[in-house]
Amino acid sequence: xxxxxxxxxxxxxxxxxxxxxxxxxxxQVPGIAAQAREEQVxxxxxxxxxxxxxxxxxLGIAVVTSKTDQLEDFRQRxxxxxxPPQVVPELLYRALPETGAxxxxxxxxxxxxxxxxxxxxxxxxxxxxxINVAVLDTGFDxxxxxxxxxxVNAQSFIDGEDATDTxxxxxxxxxxxxxxxxxxxxxxYGIASEANIFAGKVLGADGSGSDSAILAGINWALENKCQVxxxxxxxxxxxVHPPYVTAGRRSLxxxxxxxxxxxxxxxxxxxxxxxxxxxxxSPYIMAVAAVDSALAVADFSAQANANEGGEVDxxxxxxxxxxxxxxxxxxNTISGTSMATPHVAGLAALLAQSSGLxxxxxxxxxxxxxxxxxxxAQDVGAGLAQASAGSEG
Amino acid sequence: MxxxxxxxxxxxLADGIDASSVVGDLEAQGLQVKRVLAALGQxxxxxxxxxxxxxxxxxxxxxxxxxxxxxxxxx
Numbered sequence: 001x002x003x004x005x006x007x008x009x010x011x012x013x014x015x016x017x018x019x020x021x022x023x024x025x026x027x028q029v030p031g032i033a034a035q036a037r038e039e040q041v042x043x044x045x046x047x048x049x050x051x052x053x054x055x056x057x058x059l060g061i062a063v064v065t066s067k068t069d070q071l072e073d074f075r076q077r078x079x080x081x082x083x084p085p086q087v088v089p090e091l092l093y094r095a096l097p098e099t100g101a102x103x104x105x106x107x108x109x110x111x112x113x114x115x116x117x118x119x120x121x122x123x124x125x126x127x128x129x130x131i132n133v134a135v136l137d138t139g140f141d142x143x144x145x146x147x148x149x150x151x152v153n154a155q156s157f158i159d160g161e162d163a164t165d166t167x168x169x170x171x172x173x174x175x176x177x178x179x180x181x182x183x184x185x186x187x188x189y190g191i192a193s194e195a196n197i198f199a200g201k202v203l204g205a206d207g208s209g210s211d212s213a214i215l216a217g218i219n220w221a222l223e224n225k226c227q228v229x230x231x232x233x234x235x236x237x238x239x240v241h242p243p244y245v246t247a248g249r250r251s252l253x254x255x256x257x258x259x260x261x262x263x264x265x266x267x268x269x270x271x272x273x274x275x276x277x278x279x280x281x282s283p284y285i286m287a288v289a290a291v292d293s294a295l296a297v298a299d300f301s302a303q304a305n306a307n308e309g310g311e312v313d314x315x316x317x318x319x320x321x322x323x324x325x326x327x328x329x330x331x332n333t334i335s336g337t338s339m340a341t342p343h344v345a346g347l348a349a350l351l352a353q354s355s356g357l358x359x360x361x362x363x364x365x366x367x368x369x370x371x372x373x374x375x376x377a378q379d380v381g382a383g384l385a386q387a388s389a390g391s392e393g
Numbered sequence: 394m395x396x397x398x399x400x401x402x403x404x405x406l407a408d409g410i411d412a413s414s415v416v417g418d419l420e421a422q423g424l425q426v427k428r429v430l431a432a433l434g435q436x437x438x439x440x441x442x443x444x445x446x447x448x449x450x451x452x453x454x455x456x457x458x459x460x461x462x463x464x465x466x467x468x
Contacts, residue, residue: 210461210462211458214463242405
């Protein structure tokens with residue numbers, strides 16, 4: 001039946017306007033025959049009282065004005081002819097405001113951190129609303145005042161510890177990916193400010209954790225239909241760890257994109273470019289490098305390694321990043337590919353909301369929309385991740 | 394050997410295998426099953442290297458990997 005559960009629902013929908021797709025979204029299934037697209041579909045549309053002025057037979061796609069009950073009746077008629085359409089609301093897009101030439105360096109202001117400005121999240125009216133974002137890390141300070149009223153699901157996978165963040169790293173990463181853009185004090189520091197937060201504690205109070213906890217956290221995120229999974233963690237090993245090949249692939253199959261920190265094992269100032277470690281070196285997990293506020297590669301940010309999956313895929317702001325912190329301190333400014341990763345995760349949530357894209361398609365779009373930094377791909381991949389080009393409202 | 398010194402493994406199952414359906418087979422090989430990750434098709438278990446070798450021989454098992462440790466990546 002027709003349902004409003006479309007992932008696009010949270011974007012700006014045009015009232016009573018729908019896109020009907022007479023084809024299979026499954027690339028493995030052949031599309032409908034040309035004769036059906038050219039003759040049967042327009043006939044069915046006309047019989048239902050729909051205009052065919054916005055029917056595109058080559059694509060097998062129609063845009064119609066309709067009430068929901070009329071649409072359901074039409075869908076049933078089409079199903080009777082073995083032509084069941086996929087139905088999604090028509091969405092309204094517009095370009096982001098023109099801001100002139102992209103800047104080459106940024107600084108924290110009263111309104112926004114440098115990172116939010118660099119990825120253009122400050123210009124996007126998308127908020128990740130309706131998107132489930134899992135941050136698998138050291139837990140979360142659920143009492144932090146900047147998150148009052150937010151939907152937060154927290155679970156610990158560390159034996160003997162609850163989901164409370166006594167380390168700080170997890171609360172910082174959640175702040176960047178899903179924190180507020182307009183907190184009561186200080187600059188906005190969060191990207192997907194209305195996303196549903198899933199805080200999985202997979203690293204203990206000492207900041208370390210094992211496969212057992214991390215994979216359990218991924219499994220939990222998948223069970224909760226998280227479209228984005230952010231992992232600011234790693235081990236300095238060049239070889240791919242097989243469990244994350246499977247975990248990354250199965251996540252993509254289930255509609256989730258795992259985004260992980262490339263690693264901090266470089267010391268570029270000393271001539272050591274490092275290498276992308278595990279689990280970011282899984283071919284099915286997006287690896288994130290870090291840049292500073294001048295958009296130069298961070299000294300610590302790991303370079304691609306020669307193994308399949310060892311590429312750097314994209315970059316995010318990762319030096320002197322201001323975000324939330326547990327307890328009375330409330331805020332902290334720290335650095336790492338850990339900090340770049342939740343920037344990209346938050347942007348993935350915005351893009352998931354605005355485009356309806358998921359998994360591999362979401363990955364591809366993030367890469368496609370990245371800002372070219374004129375730096376080697378082995379250092380920054382496609383470039384600096386950017387907020388979705390579309391903006392609602 | 395104390396319990397904490399016994400290796401922990403990630404057992405990745407072959408595609409299409411229901412994780413809960415092979416728990417008994419793994420335990421029969423001597424593996425102490427700790428976690429069943431149904432969505433991923435993986436099982437976390439503890440046992441000796443000999444047990445791991447036996448588990449590797451099962452048709453339903455794709456790979457058996459010794460657990461690794463990771464850390465938060467702030468600089």
